[in-house]
Amino acid sequence: MIVIHHNSDCGTSRNVLQIIQDSGYTPIIIEYLKEGWTRNQLLGLFAAADITPREALRTTKSPAQELGLLNDYV
Numbered sequence: 001m002i003v004i005h006h007n008s009d010c011g012t013s014r015n016v017l018q019i020i021q022d023s024g025y026t027p028i029i030i031e032y033l034k035e036g037w038t039r040n041q042l043l044g045l046f047a048a049a050d051i052t053p054r055e056a057l058r059t060t061k062s063p064a065q066e067l068g069l070l071n072d073y074v
Contacts, residue, residue: 002027005045009033 002020004027007013020027046053054074057064064070 003030004028005030005032007031007033 002025004013004017004020006017006029008031017027017029042053046056049056057069059065059070068074
């Protein structure tokens with residue numbers, strides 16, 4: 001089973017989805033911008049990837065800096 005957390009406005013996401021489909025797979029597509037996240041979903045994804053929320057935070061093309069999320073104490 002392949003699951004993709006997809007953002008149709010993102011070129012990388014569209015390309016990855018196309019590669020998956022071209023490989024003959026029909027992934028489960030989660031449109032996270034429309035569906036949102038639950039705390040448990042996020043914790044499960046972080047655990048599966050063995051990363052912290054901070055490590056998952058996008059720092060480019062993101063409001064993270066303006067929101068103060070890149071500060072050491074966060």
